[in-house]
Amino acid sequence: MSPTASKSKNPLSPKDRMKVPRQLMPEQPADVRAHNFEEVNLGYSPDLAQQEALRCLECAKPTCTDNCPVGIDVKEFVQRIVIGDFLGAAAKIREANVLPAITGRVCPQEDQCEGKCLLSKKVKPLGIGYLERFVADYEQRMGTHIVPSAPPTGKKVAVVGSGPSGLTVAGDLIQKGHKVRVFEALHEIGGVLVYGIPEFRLPKQIVREQIDYMRQMGVEFETDVVVGRTVTIDELLEEEGYDAVYIGTGAGLPQFMSIPGEHLNGVYSANEFLTRINLMKAYKFPSYDEPMLDLHGKDVAVIGGGNTALDSIRSALRLGARKAYVIYRRSDAEMPARAEEVHHARQEGIDFQMLTAPVEFLSDGKGWLTAARCVRMELGEPDPSGRRRPVPKAGSEFDLPLSVAIIAIGTTANPIVQSTTPGLDTNKRGYIQASEETQRTTRKGVFAGGDIVTGAATVILAMGAGRRAAKSIHEYLTTGVW
Amino acid sequence: MFKIIHAQFLAPGIKRFVIDAPRIARKQKPGQFVILRIYEEGERIPVTIENSDPEKGTINIVVQAAGKTTTLLNSLNAGDSILDVVGPLGKPSEIRNYGTAVVVGGGVGTAMAYPTAAALKRAGNRVISIVGARNKELVILENEMREVSDALLITTDDGSYADKGFVTDKLRQLIDNGTRIDLVVAVGPIVMMKAVSELTRQERIHTVVSLNPIMIDGTGMCGGCRVLIDGKSEFACVDGPEFDGHKVDFSVLVQRNAMYRDSEQRSMEDYKRSREAEHTCVAQGEKQ
Numbered sequence: 037m038s039p040t041a042s043k044s045k046n047p048l049s050p051k052d053r054m055k056v057p058r059q060l061m062p063e064q065p066a067d068v069r070a071h072n073f074e075e076v077n078l079g080y081s082p083d084l085a086q087q088e089a090l091r092c093l094e095c096a097k098p099t100c101t102d103n104c105p106v107g108i109d110v111k112e113f114v115q116r117i118v119i120g121d122f123l124g125a126a127a128k129i130r131e132a133n134v135l136p137a138i139t140g141r142v143c144p145q146e147d148q149c150e151g152k153c154l155l156s157k158k159v160k161p162l163g164i165g166y167l168e169r170f171v172a173d174y175e176q177r178m179g180t181h182i183v184p185s186a187p188p189t190g191k192k193v194a195v196v197g198s199g200p201s202g203l204t205v206a207g208d209l210i211q212k213g214h215k216v217r218v219f220e221a222l223h224e225i226g227g228v229l230v231y232g233i234p235e236f237r238l239p240k241q242i243v244r245e246q247i248d249y250m251r252q253m254g255v256e257f258e259t260d261v262v263v264g265r266t267v268t269i270d271e272l273l274e275e276e277g278y279d280a281v282y283i284g285t286g287a288g289l290p291q292f293m294s295i296p297g298e299h300l301n302g303v304y305s306a307n308e309f310l311t312r313i314n315l316m317k318a319y320k321f322p323s324y325d326e327p328m329l330d331l332h333g334k335d336v337a338v339i340g341g342g343n344t345a346l347d348s349i350r351s352a353l354r355l356g357a358r359k360a361y362v363i364y365r366r367s368d369a370e371m372p373a374r375a376e377e378v379h380h381a382r383q384e385g386i387d388f389q390m391l392t393a394p395v396e397f398l399s400d401g402k403g404w405l406t407a408a409r410c411v412r413m414e415l416g417e418p419d420p421s422g423r424r425r426p427v428p429k430a431g432s433e434f435d436l437p438l439s440v441a442i443i444a445i446g447t448t449a450n451p452i453v454q455s456t457t458p459g460l461d462t463n464k465r466g467y468i469q470a471s472e473e474t475q476r477t478t479r480k481g482v483f484a485g486g487d488i489v490t491g492a493a494t495v496i497l498a499m500g501a502g503r504r505a506a507k508s509i510h511e512y513l514t515t516g517v518w
Numbered sequence: 519m520f521k522i523i524h525a526q527f528l529a530p531g532i533k534r535f536v537i538d539a540p541r542i543a544r545k546q547k548p549g550q551f552v553i554l555r556i557y558e559e560g561e562r563i564p565v566t567i568e569n570s571d572p573e574k575g576t577i578n579i580v581v582q583a584a585g586k587t588t589t590l591l592n593s594l595n596a597g598d599s600i601l602d603v604v605g606p607l608g609k610p611s612e613i614r615n616y617g618t619a620v621v622v623g624g625g626v627g628t629a630m631a632y633p634t635a636a637a638l639k640r641a642g643n644r645v646i647s648i649v650g651a652r653n654k655e656l657v658i659l660e661n662e663m664r665e666v667s668d669a670l671l672i673t674t675d676d677g678s679y680a681d682k683g684f685v686t687d688k689l690r691q692l693i694d695n696g697t698r699i700d701l702v703v704a705v706g707p708i709v710m711m712k713a714v715s716e717l718t719r720q721e722r723i724h725t726v727v728s729l730n731p732i733m734i735d736g737t738g739m740c741g742g743c744r745v746l747i748d749g750k751s752e753f754a755c756v757d758g759p760e761f762d763g764h765k766v767d768f769s770v771l772v773q774r775n776a777m778y779r780d781s782e783q784r785s786m787e788d789y790k791r792s793r794e795a796e797h798t799c800v801a802q803g804e805k806q
Contacts, residue, residue, distance in 0.1 A: 305741035325561040327781030403773035
């Protein structure tokens with residue numbers, strides 16, 4: 037062993053580590069969970085976690101960390117699990133990630149850390165996401181959060197939007213001693229974590245716990261503030277005394293398909309469908325006042341192949357849908373959803389209509405949806421995104437009877453902040469222009485990151501932007517150099 | 519929490535609240551609205567802002583009891599609080615000197631038409647206001663409208679006050695009398711806005727209507743408030759609520775606003791029953 041390398045705590049040889057199978061995540065049986073909103077994954081026990089941790093090869097140059105948008109020191113936290121120091125493992129993750137219980141659940145690990153795990157060349161990759169989730173939950177159960185504090189700098193930062201990127205900025209900057217206030221348009225803190233991602237994938241209690249922890253660290257939150265309408269960026273900087281502003285307003289307006297029948301009753305955007313369920317608890321009507329259409333015994337389809345599409349249709353299934361379809365115009369290989377979600381959805385009985393696209397929504401003549409007229413597709417030449425372009429097959433039209441259709445084909449930029457902030461440049465598609473390295477915008481003291489810069493992406497990419505922004509905001513606040 | 523400073527019925531079932539909301543009071547412009555939620559299990563509903571006082575930090579909202587939430591809201595009084603009030607939302611009315619503007623307020627819509635009429639007057643327009651209501655009791659903000667208008671015309675459906683008829687009758691008369699009209703603003707029930715728009719389309723008078731679709735977040739995120747404008751989807755919360763009345767597909771608006779009628783009725787019935795039960799309890803308590 038080289039003298040510089042720290043001594044491994046792992047009793048197994050690299051060869052033996054490869055013989056340990058990837059530990060399965062305990063989960064609710066598919067036929068049971070398809071009818072409830074409880075979390076699908078139940079989490080590792082300490083034994084399972086330690087067994088899984090043994091599989092880490094402790095690479096000299098860990099590619100997992102390189103491929104993590106927030107740069108978690110995976111090797112180190114996994115080693116702490118090996119020796120049973122779970123709280124130490126959690127503390128290690130927290131150095132890079134203020135929301136581990138959330139990312140452990142919703143990150144597309146196959147595209148990030150686990151996608152580059154050396155083990156995956158021969159066997160299944162290390163269950164890094166499962167391990168992250170395990171230590172975050174363990175820490176929460178023990179109630180032994182270490183609340184870091186730094187001497188106050190006297191600087192004030194406003195964070196616009198309380199989704200994953202805003203929370204990351206807030207968490208990172210409060211630990212540097214800056215005063216941080218987060219403004220949220222809705223009545224609950226968490227952005228997409230509370231209105232978008234359903235309970236069965238990310239229990240709202242977990243989000244609340246993470247936010248309580250941030251409150252303990254000193255982060256202030258103000259709900260019911262639509263920045264751009266209730267107060268402008270300029271007013272925050274000039275009148276309310278903020279030294280810097282971070283814009284993390286997230287994915288914007290839901291896109292529709294511009295096909296006939298889109299205004300029929302029964303056609304939802306995924307954002308509306310999920311907001312009614314997750315934020316407004318419409319599925320608990322009449323205990324909660326916000327209504328939604330009763331899905332019991334109804335046929336429901338989602339259009340789209342991303343995580344939002346799967347979240348929508350799996351929610352519809354849980355709300356009693358008789359048939360639950362995913363209509364996606366490309367094939368399995370192009371589906372942008374997390375691999376685990378696709379797998380879970382199939383287990384639960386979701387019917388995937390691949391290479392299919394609706395061309396019209398049909399009505400009963402009284403304004404209610406009765407079917408989607410669809411056409412089958414085949415894949416042609418690659419389009420600018422590099423994915424093969426779907427082309428309609430002649431004569432393949434058919435009608436799929438439906439009571440509810442949910443459109444989950446993406447979003448466009450929300451214009452409220454941009455249109456009320458002079459000098460804040462946007463790109464052709466209306467998203468805010470920000471440096472990829474520093475997240476600085478074209479306005480002095482104003483930073484932006486997450487979906488409002490990149491267009492719809494993932495929680496962890498938004499958090500990565502938040503982390504870079506926090507670093508560069510701290511630099512700006514300490515040096516005063518723009 | 520947003521405290522109610524003052525509450526007063528303007529007409530049976532129509533109540534004006536003065537609410538402590540300093541941020542909104544500072545920013546409110548004519549044509550904008552707020553979304554509110556009364557309590558934890560409550561729904562989010564859009565509500566008209568009638569006026570605001572930036573110095574006192576208060577906004578006035580006017581609410582007509584229709585379903586459970588609005589009925590519950592109208593049972594609140596000074597000293598009570600509303601859990602969430604967010605705004606001001608929507609694009610403000612486009613205020614400039616058009617020349618002669620006719621501002622039409624139907625029922626509770628008069629509360630939303632009022633600040634627009636006032637702003638048009640301040641901008642130098644000759645303002646003719648038409649206020650319509652079902653009957654005498656439901657005519658609201660008469661004095662306020664009179665103050666900001668060069669002329670005020672009132673109609674009631676049943677003729678119990680002023681002239682019997684509809685707002686469109688008055689508008690028709692103005693046109694027939696040869697009044698030059700450069701802009702019509704109509705706020706009120708969908709049938710009224712549709713009738714006004716049909717009339718002015720023939721006369722080629724630019725007409726703005728304020729739409730009231732079902733809404734949740736009010737920031738453009740959910741798309742529930744989409745309306746069909748000139749064959750294209752637009753979101754009332756960020757692109758509106760005011761639109762060119764000649765481009766609005768009113769039938770789609772009517773159809774979409776009826777989407778939850780069953781649930782709304784059920785909510786209202788449950789609420790009434792619980793109120794009756796409460797009253798019975800109180801009555802029994804008083805007897806004992």
